[in-house]
Amino acid sequence: MIASDIPNDPARRIRQAAEALAPHLVAIRRDIHAHPELAFEETRTAGIVAAELARLAIPHRTGIGRTGVLGVIEGGRPGPTLAIRADMDALPIAEETGLPFASTVPGKMHACGHDIHTATLLGVGAVLKELAPMLAGRVLLVFQPAEEVLEGAAAMIADGAAEGVDLALGFHNQPDLPVGSFGYARGACLAAADRFDLVVRGKSGHAAHPYAAVDPIVAASAFVAQVQTVVSREIKPIHPAVVTIGMIEGGATYNIIPERVRLKGSVRTLHAEARDRAEAAIRRLATGLEATMRVQCAIDYQRKVPPLVNDDRVLEPALAAVRAQFGEVIEEGEPSMGSEDFAEFAARAPAFQLRIGSGAPGRDDRLHNANYQPDERCIELGVQALSRTALEMLA
Known part of the structure; x- marks a missing residue:
């Protein structure tokens, strides 16, 4: 990537970077998928994250909220702090996919796609590390444990993960949206x-x-x-x-x-x-x-x-960034009565959670299902969407 070309064609440069990263990120996702860890047990996953951040020369701290990891990318100019959060934990479900990289741990499975989220945020970190001189502010890469028990965000925040955060960006793969599409809801989007x-x-x-x-x-x-x-x-x-x-x-x-x-x-x-x-x-x-x-x-x-409330101060620039990167691929949806502890970050700073389509052609998958098989192309597309959003918000 040539940073000097970004102002002229950010969509192409971010796309090229994400495409180049995709095979590596898919490999990371499959490794994590094969070795799922439940809430506050994510030591192996955190080790993979820390090793990857070290390889990218991104300063980071481990043991935040017990098993969380916090990476920091400093921009080239002063500005706000944007936190981007991914969850890492798996579920107590016996996998039935039969995939070659299926869970090797009896009774545990990444049936909610947190392996997808972890790989995606690592890709975002790689892209934003290259764009750092162009950013006005800093990016916190928040790799969070224990979302499924709704305790990991609070644990990380208790260890200082939200200190100084001005804006927060979350995301979740959505199998009810086809891969290549994105979604959102205004206001209270999760219960x-x-x-x-x-x-x-x-x-x-x-x-x-x-x-x-x-x-x-x-x-x-x-x-x-x-x-x-x-x-x-x-x-x-x-x-x-x-x-x-x-x-x-x-x-x-x-x-x-x-x-x-x-x-x-x-x-x-x-x-x-x-x-x-x-x-x-x-x-x-x-x-x-x-x-x-x-x-x-x-x-x-x-x-x-609490409810997860999307704030227009983050939602609107995020929608604009996704449309600038991909065109008209994002649509407004309905709130869900599901819950998500990213709400703890949203209660402390203006925040938005992006829905990233992960539905594979010909399948009708649902989260928390023993046969869940998201389309892995959502990793590369998520990297593009989140990187472009960070670039625009910290311009």
């Missing part, structure tokens, strides 16, 4: 994620004599039914919300009323008012069981991450 554990304690006894016991299964069942009214009767219809009971456990055999039942649930909301109402309602319903069903309820309600 806040909260969760709760509820223990309903009764009094165990013989199934033949329920009057001498206090049945926690009946009480827990009533709670499951009642909690469905939180969305339908307590939250405004124009405020999307989802309340789901994901686990219920109690009892061991046919003829014994158990002592307790355990439930686990999740709450997703896009608006602060809905988030507050949902928590208050769930707590109230649990308290109500004690009065009406003679049980004791212990609830542990945790707010995990």
